Amino acid sequence: MASSSSTPPHGRDYEGGEEQWKGNNYEVFLSFRGKDTRKGFTDYLYTSLKDAGIHVFRDDDELRVGDEFGPELLRSIMQSKISISIISEDYASSKWCLRELAQILNCKRNEGQIVLPIFYKVEPSQVRYLTGRLGHAINAHKENDEMIVKKWKESLKEVSFLKGWESEKIHNGREAVLVKMVVRRVMSELKRLFQLNVPEQLVGVDNRVENIMNKIDAKFNGTWIIGIYGMGGIGKTTLAKVLYDKLSSHFEDRCFVENIRETSRREGIKCLQKQLISDIIGSLCDVSNVDDGIGILKSRFTSKKVLILLDDVDDRTHLNTLVGDGSWFKARSIVIVTTRDKSILDTAGVSHKYQLNELLLDQSLVLFSRHAFRMDSPMIDYEVFSRDIVSTTGGLPLALEVIGSFLCGKTKEAWKATSKKLEKVPHTKVQEKLTISYDALDPDDQQIFLDIACFFIGSSKQHPIYMWDACGFFPGKGIEVLSLLSLIKIDKDDNLLMHDQLRDLEREIICLENQKEPQNRSRLWTYEEAAEVLGSNKVRVFSTCPS
Incomplete structure (x- = not known):
């Protein structure tokens, strides 16, 4: 669940001797003295963070030109959620490092940015009192403005009091162990900061969340499985997301698996297992088959207290293969399940069920x-x-x-x-009510809506725009209309989202074009039907990407 995302690149900028994509919101800013650690510890840490899917800006003081911050560097510090300062013996000899540290701490005070110092082959007391080479290095900046040097000294003192890591005290200086600890901590902090995308205009949700929270027994010595059930469009996913966000700060290991009904049909349960395992362990994991996935979940997660949200479950098999009876996880884990079918919860023996009723x-x-x-x-x-x-x-x-x-x-x-x-x-008849909005769209906007429902849910809105432009559909206007009518949503990363009820409505419209002969429909989105009719010239779009 804690997946990193970025906006599409708009160009390149040469910052710190390394090509950086402009327009990105970095998750981690890495500040270090190039001469001390660039080719060793820092490179290992940077690579490990990247391999974990974390979006990192790596600065290099030695490859900078001039005395002023470039706008990209300043923006990268300010937009990062976490800054890691690797304080080494020669750190204070670099004006760039000292400037960065002052800016990082300013972001900590004003923006709440998380700062994680690594005292690399130095002790915090040396940084605090500027003894040894650190002291000599800071005193070498006497030609600079006295107030600036004073600010740098205060920054070093401030960072020395922050909780971090002393490299020499971690497993007798074993850097591989330290890197794993740092990556693990960063993953945990990013997950804690991450909030699921929920509508802004919430009504009647807080009381329902509080009602469920009050029923959770903190002393329960097993896995607490909560089943939320009700008809489509009633707000199960929204309620579950808010509950998940409320609970998330108590769990280091978390995962949100969405659209299980749709994903399992298109990609199989193995894909869902792979997501669940990879999100919780923090790295990609290969799953060869469903039984293999069950084996990994059983063997690797017994020591992990997890929070898992399984959204839109429509088959008992989903629970059996993803969470079992809950015994695969450490005591006091919590699993939240949303479903339209209460019998799935009954058959699985879920004892904590919550029926979501209509709004008053x-x-x-x-x-x-x-x-x-x-x-x-x-x-x-x-x-x-x-x-x-x-x-x-x-x-x-x-x-x-x-x-x-x-x-x-x-x-x-x-x-x-x-x-x-x-x-x-x-x-x-929920879908019949929703059809009123679809019928009111102009024909071009209807086509855009149908395309999104069949092929582009979860995709960047930029991807299909070129196609719609070529069709003469005016996609900018169309997307705006659909968004204003609440038929689609656009998240912070410009991805297209749609409620499953609306998705099912649009796909039903396509199916009604010809119920018995898929080759006579305008769109195909399932692999089975597409395989049958690839020779037909009636097909307008064939999706090879899961939505």
Whole structure:
């Protein structure tokens, strides 16, 4: 779950003698004295962090030109979540290192940045009192402004009090052990800082999370498995994500496995096992088959207290092959499961089940109003309309969000027409309610919506834009319309996201083009159907990438 992500590169910049991608948000900034550690310890640490999937900016003071920070360097320090300063004997002889350290500590004070010092073949007391070569090195900067040198000395003193590592005291100076400890700590801190992507306009969630939290027995000596069940679109995943975020600070080892129903059908359970194992151990792990995955989970995780969220489970096999009965993990581990099918939880013997019911009428009105009016209550002229429409949605958050977004800024005539349509649809027919927004899209935007549902969920929005441009679809406008209507979401990394109910709705529309003959549909997204009709000239798109 703690996966690193980056924005697409926009160009290159020569910083510290090393080519760096511009536009990246680094997770770790690595500051060191090149002459002391570049070719040994620092290179080993840098490579190990990169191999763990961590996005690292490695600076090198000796390869810099001039006296001022470049904007890329300053931005890299400020945007990093963690800074690692490798304080070595000759560290204080470098003006660049001292400038970086001052800036790093400034980010710690003002932005809460995590600073992890490594005292490489020096003791913290030497750094604190500037004795030995460190003292000689700092005194060599007398030609600089006295106040600047004083600030550098204060920075060295401040960092000496921070909790870090003394290289000579870790397994008698064994650097390989130290590197593993640092990587492990960085992974843990990044996971602790990471929060799952949840909607901003939450209503009725806090009380439900508190209710579940109060039932968790901290003294329970096994694995606590929590099953959250309810119909599609009712908010199970959102509730589970908020609960996961609340609990995450108590666990070093965590994993969020999403869209299990869809992923298992397309890529198999082995893919899910591989993600779970790799996320928890912090490195890629090869799984040859499902039984192999079970064996790895059983043998390697008994000493790990884990927090796992399994989202959209629709088969007992998913639980059997991913978490078993919970005994594979250390005591007081927690597994959260979301499903539409309560019988899966019953069959698996999950004793802590939570049924997610519809929102109350007042809660529904608040959520609807936030999307329809951008405030917590309806406009006076629309209050009756709003209550009528809300009463037809059955308290389903997804329907309230989509229909509210669709009606935002519409005329009263449009509100009346929508209300009449909704009255004809039973509460349980969620997808029919959602079709109202799809039907209102112009044809080009419908095509973009269908493409996303079939091929581009989880992809960067930049990837399909070239294709849509070539089709004359005006993708910039289309994506904006879909986003404003809450039909898609775009995360902080510019990836396209879509609720599984909307995804299933769009794919059903494709299937209805011809239910019996896949070759006569405009899109194919399953490998089995595509294999049958690759010779047909009716196929417009064939996806080889999982979504």
